[in-house]
Amino acid sequence: MSAERKASSIAAYLEHRGKLSAHFASAEDLERLPIVLTKDDLRRNYPWGLLCVPKEHVHQYHESFGTTGVPIASPLTREDLEAYVEEILLTPFDLGGGDLVLVRFPYAISVPAHLFHRAAQARGAAVVAASSYSAISPPARVLRLVEQLGVTVLTCLPFEAVRLAHFARWQGYEPGKHFRTLRAVCTAGEVLGPAMRRYIESLWGAPVHQFYGSTEAGNVAYSCGRGSLHLAEPFFRATVVDEPARSARRDGRPGTLVLTTLRKEALPLLKYDTEDWATLNPAETCGCGDAHAVLEILGRRGEHYDFASRSGKDGKLRLLHTSVKEAMYELALERGTSPFFRCVRTDERLVIRLESEAPDPAAERWLEQRLGVDVELLSVRPGSLVDMASLSATELVQKPKYCH
Numbered sequence: 001m002s003a004e005r006k007a008s009s010i011a012a013y014l015e016h017r018g019k020l021s022a023h024f025a026s027a028e029d030l031e032r033l034p035i036v037l038t039k040d041d042l043r044r045n046y047p048w049g050l051l052c053v054p055k056e057h058v059h060q061y062h063e064s065f066g067t068t069g070v071p072i073a074s075p076l077t078r079e080d081l082e083a084y085v086e087e088i089l090l091t092p093f094d095l096g097g098g099d100l101v102l103v104r105f106p107y108a109i110s111v112p113a114h115l116f117h118r119a120a121q122a123r124g125a126a127v128v129a130a131s132s133y134s135a136i137s138p139p140a141r142v143l144r145l146v147e148q149l150g151v152t153v154l155t156c157l158p159f160e161a162v163r164l165a166h167f168a169r170w171q172g173y174e175p176g177k178h179f180r181t182l183r184a185v186c187t188a189g190e191v192l193g194p195a196m197r198r199y200i201e202s203l204w205g206a207p208v209h210q211f212y213g214s215t216e217a218g219n220v221a222y223s224c225g226r227g228s229l230h231l232a233e234p235f236f237r238a239t240v241v242d243e244p245a246r247s248a249r250r251d252g253r254p255g256t257l258v259l260t261t262l263r264k265e266a267l268p269l270l271k272y273d274t275e276d277w278a279t280l281n282p283a284e285t286c287g288c289g290d291a292h293a294v295l296e297i298l299g300r301r302g303e304h305y306d307f308a309s310r311s312g313k314d315g316k317l318r319l320l321h322t323s324v325k326e327a328m329y330e331l332a333l334e335r336g337t338s339p340f341f342r343c344v345r346t347d348e349r350l351v352i353r354l355e356s357e358a359p360d361p362a363a364e365r366w367l368e369q370r371l372g373v374d375v376e377l378l379s380v381r382p383g384s385l386v387d388m389a390s391l392s393a394t395e396l397v398q399k400p401k402y403c404h
């Protein structure tokens, strides 16, 4: 986008800021607008440049870090925070009184821990504010809490659900025997494909409920009983636009997800480029009865590998990082391989280091067939990528003792 167009886009955004509501525009009106706001705009205006309310109306502040390391600010009014919680509560998951929800997201600076905490309490559940991995809350302590308190719901990043379950087994726990009260895992903060979801469900013996959102937008979508993500339509208008024309797609094919917030006050988002690659389809395509559109998040724009096509005929083959991750979890489900891996692309092939006791040529062939590229699967020592011993090494932090 030229500097001139960018300037006019920002001007359009500023003109409309603070005026967004459910009545702001019809879906058709919004579709005619170009992408107005980007993550770079938010970074350049950090922290207060796009604030649309008097600063004294800010009730809570969060921020997130992008890949550039420059934060994106998310100031929230009291009403914004309440709306973020309401977005979580659109879930059909029957969270309620009698539930004990352990929050394993970080409470520092980022927002999900606070939302799950408040949403659980709003439904009458009790909360164990465990936070993310720290000297105070190492995995061993969290597992003891889950077992001894009778935690019913675990909320965390998908990867943390995987790592914590493997740590539990490493410590001698059997989830079905020791965590009998656990009845659900709620995840957010990372793209969760069907294979990773099934893998987490197999580890914990409990269904996974997925939430998709961002610090600056709120909780954009929630999963239904069939595992589809449904758009939180009372709070967002969403379109998927194709690249590079950036026109709205109506054919259900993948494109960039563009969002407009309908109720945000402090920092409303107008035609906001999420940089997420997604599809958007009518609610009926799920068939669960939920009336909100079906959103599928495929990955982050720019997070992919390009390979020359194996057939050599039709140029390049694009492989999303999330597709590789899904394939590794399918492999783990089918062949019992470790979920701990690292990928790097060389000129000709995808090199995957996977924790395993011995080389696995059959798994390598399976991955080549599944991904359509040449794969070199390197076996690395168990514990070399995710070291259970170091996770267990953290001592509980004691309060200082001055008198003995």
Ligand SMILES: [Zn+2]
Binding pocket: 224, 225, 226, 227, 228, 230, 286, 287, 288, 289, 290
């Ligand atoms: Zn559904």
